[in-house]
Amino acid sequence: MTIKNTISEIWYTRCPVPTPVGLAVQLGFLEEAFAKEGVKLNSIIDSKDRAIRSSHFDHHLNYSFRHGGNVPPIRARSEGNPTRLVGITWTDEFQAIITLPGSGIKTTKDLVGRRFGIARRPPGIVDFMAATALKGLVSALSLEGLSHKQVEIVDIALTDSVLDGREGPQLYGLRNRQAYGAEIAALLRGEVDAIYVKGTGGIAVANLIAAHTVVEFGFHPDPRIRINSGSPRVLTVDERLAEDRPDLVARLIETLHRASDWAEAHPDDVRRFVAREVGASEEVVASANGPDLHKHLGLGLEPELVAAIGHYKDFLYEWGFLERDFDINAWVDRRPWDGIDVRAVA
Template structure:
């Protein structure tokens, strides 16, 4: 059997697992189980639930929002592991001289963000915390390559930046952080699979989790090389990538009750604001076996 791992640029652990095929991390973990590995690159993590259901991939990872929207759309997924919290991964920025001083001041404004990603969770939760609605009180617009410039010229009120974009914006100056991500959500990478694989072949899930941790161990130990890899493939400056990657925790953790509670809170906010059509019970996305077993120890890279 070949295990197909979905890969997209927004998930750092999967990005490195894929680009380190010369080290054979996933293959080494799967071979003792009689399995081989293949990678399926795609551009939008929001599609991960659909690709799992269709059998295009067997395992994937995103930020916090896509698994919730996938559950709402009827995809029967199972959480397998999460990253440690990433409080420095992103931030909601406003111009330095902006009259927007609090989240409440965003009412009636336009905010650019990667709609459908963890950024939706950040903005929706921050607004909900002050009694505002993601659906009714701001105009949420999908970020583009022009978002930073639009923010700097005052054409939009706020912009969620992440990773090298955030590092570059801070290096340039003239912007300030309205919402530090870690003050609102934990912003974890989230890994999940189909229920059938999680419940019938848990040893494969454990092997893939070990491979992810080994990829993370490599990135933590080689930040400059990881930055060069990201800049070459995704664009941006190597120094900005190094700043962004150094801020990540590079640690894979088990699915915890705390994580599930945060996901449930997000699901409730999304449904209340109409971002998802159907209510979601996040606890249903847990394997009926040992879903919360400790992450197996990783091997040295």
């Protein structure tokens, strides 16, 4: 029996955000492609087993792949977890610093000396939302030549892990809790003066409280300003899958290109599919991701994309979110791309 015949199932996961993996799953492309190889796909994030779901964050499962926010896989790599970076997707999204209309904070310069709230989860899984908010704050302040040292950073303590709260009456039948609930509560109680929000969740809560946008930079022309946990997002595979079945990794990449090509030809359907993926209305998706979302669901490993991940990796290390530093280029595995003619993918 050959190695090729020994893999009967693969674990996969994706974040509830716009990704070609999410599209490929909804379209049935991934299931179809892997079924032809005799491989069953199992969803990590939908598992009832907490130990399996944790692989969404630490990438510990053999024969698995992940597409989504970059902080957990970067952290996993820094801890020595044997993974490979095989693709990058850059889909810009709404990013902003918001406050209440009566706060007196009109512009970024008004943040000096004010309280900026950052939700902090208990130790364990890397606190990717705290990292995201910090990078958002640093990016926003840099536009005015300001430093984070000129702002009072206030921790908003959370008691639950990101793995908790996946079920129960507090969800009211939904898949996930509304993003930024704790931050908005702290803002309304007057415990903080401003917070960072992003994506469809950020748009929704800003609309809910009629917030004042201090600064919005999710579509800023300088990519270093936009770089954050979701910009860009990464496709990673574990080492055993990369080494034992590089053909399946290549098939994965080909299938995602098929989904990306489909997206470019179906802008209205993309908005509908992404709305289902993120649990938001199509109106919110259009506002959060812009009118050209369908053109930004591709996959690549171009040097500028790798450099963007390296830039954010350096930020995470500087701010203490990583176990140790590592060489971003040593993480990249371009072998699955060899021989793939993306133009021929149909």
